[in-house]
Amino acid sequence: MEEKKGTTRAIDRALEILDCFMGEQHEFSLNEISEKISLSPSTTYRLLSTMTVNAYLTKSSDKKYSLGPKIALLGTKCTELKYDHLIEVAKPYMEQLNKKYDESISLYVVEGDQILCVERIETTRALKQAVGKGAYLDLASGASGKLLLAYEPLNHQKKLIGDNPFLWSAVEKIQIDHFAFSTGEKDEGVSCIATPIINAEGEVVASLTMTGLFTRFQGVDLEEKIEDTRLMSKKASADLGFES
Structure with a gap:
């Protein structure tokens, strides 16, 4: 049961990270995201790394994070359905x-x-x-x-x-x-x-x-x-x- 709760928390936090990009700002540093979702930089970094490896986020040369190609693909799929x-x-x-x-x-x-x-x-x-x-x-x-x-x-x-x-x-x-x-x-x-x-x-x-x-x-x-x-x-x- 504890494992299920932990998994849910990780998903919630990942979704909170994605929510950071709902406004006008399109890229954030690790510290900016950490502050927005009220998590420690180390925990935030692990989440960001996982999301980047899976192409939900991308990381630029100046260490800023932005939405990745898989998000765009999902958006296209939503459009196709609509x-x-x-x-x-x-x-x-x-x-x-x-x-x-x-x-x-x-x-x-x-x-x-x-x-x-x-x-x-x-x-x-x-x-x-x-x-x-x-x-x-x-x-x-x-x-x-x-x-x-x-x-x-x-x-x-x-x-x-x-x-x-x-x-x-x-x-x-x-x-x-x-x-x-x-x-x-x-x-x-x-x-x-x-x-x-x-x-x-x-x-x-x-x-x-x-x-x-x-x-x-x-x-x-x-x-x-x-x-x-x-x-x-x-x-x-x-x-x-x-x-x-």
């Missing part, structure tokens, strides 16, 4: 776009004041956008962010847009066109088309996005890609129960 049905519905249409154009196809959702890439199919071409599955981006910039921002509640829009007339104008245009397009906003030389996926309640729940080299997003090629991306978004929306 958006499992959405991804399942959208992925076949993402694959169709990728197969036809060999451009990177992404699925973004709103998470707070950011957008999160919950699924991505990469191009086979050499030049790729430096964004992967699990990446967070600014909700108020880029085609995908602006598209999702255009369908956010007004109070959230006001918070992020403020008195920026150019951003308000962009949002209004997206609401009229039902797609967003940008070039070089996130990465130089990269163009992006974003279209909305809508659920059965009529809510925009995701952005289906195509990105690639700007030279392939011009003239007739651009028009065709916009139409096909919009078509795949409409089909995904229909599968979610949206009746246009």
